[in-house]
Amino acid sequence: MPIVxxxxxxxxxxxxxxxxxxxxxxxxxxxxxxxxxxxxxxSRHTTTALAINENEERLLEDIKVFLRKLAxxxxxxxxxxxxxxxxxxxxxxxxxxxxMAMMLSTSEVIPIVDGKLALGTWQSVLFFELDGPRQRxxxxxxxxx
Numbered sequence: 001m002p003i004v005x006x007x008x009x010x011x012x013x014x015x016x017x018x019x020x021x022x023x024x025x026x027x028x029x030x031x032x033x034x035x036x037x038x039x040x041x042x043s044r045h046t047t048t049a050l051a052i053n054e055n056e057e058r059l060l061e062d063i064k065v066f067l068r069k070l071a072x073x074x075x076x077x078x079x080x081x082x083x084x085x086x087x088x089x090x091x092x093x094x095x096x097x098x099x100m101a102m103m104l105s106t107s108e109v110i111p112i113v114d115g116k117l118a119l120g121t122w123q124s125v126l127f128f129e130l131d132g133p134r135q136r137x138x139x140x141x142x143x144x145x
Contacts, residue, residue, distance in 0.1 A: 001143055004032045008138040012129035016064045016100075019127040020055040021138060025110075026117060028140045035115045037144010042107045044139055047097035047131035049104030055124035067130070071099035097131035104128055112144055 006028045010019055025039060043050050053059070077095030108125060111118040119125075127138060 001037070001145060002032070002034060003141060003143045004028075004034065006031070006140045006142070008140060010127060010129070010136045010138065012132035012134050012136055014133050016067060017129045017132060018060045018063065019129070020124045021127045022055075022117065022119070022124045025125055025140055029112055029115060029117070029142055032142055034112060034142050034144040037112045037142065039110050039112055039117060040107060040139075040141040040143075041110070041125060042139040042141070043127065044137050045134075047094055047101055047129075048136055049101045049106060049128040049130065050108050050138075051104050051126050051128065052108055052110075052119070052123050053126055054122045055126065056122075060126075067100045067103070070103055071096040092131065094131045100130045101128070112142070 008021060008024045008028070010021065012019070021041075025041060029039060041050060053063075073096045075096065079095035079098065080093035082091055082093065110125070117125075127136070129136065
């Protein structure tokens with residue numbers, strides 16, 4: 001069974017932003033000969049996440065509001081005591097971003113049928129930036145026949 005590994009690069013903006021990466025994943029699949037199998041999508045950062053949901057503008061705004069309520073940036077977090085640990089000079093106070101990421105997922109596995117992701121009508125693969133701006137990467141592993 002062939003296995004193909006690829007990276008998707010995502011430049012992100014400040015704060016919480018949500019990117020529909022379904023087209024990029026489909027491009028990864030199209031670049032292989034695999035017609036049936038699965039795609040593993042993995043977020044390679046501790047302040048980013050993945051989810052499958054509807055890519056609708058107002059819903060995406062609702063999700064951002066919901067995440068900010070779960071882990072408000074203004075709350076007090078021990079991780080933000082940067083003076084008590086060794087960190088790079090540009091280390092942000094981002095405990096809230098780590099906590100938001102824990103409420104989502106770091107990976108998704110999606111079936112591939114006839115060379116396409118077997119997503120439902122309104123489903124998209126969404127990449128969540130929770131601590132931007134950054135240059136991010138998503139690992140895609142495609143396997144099958």
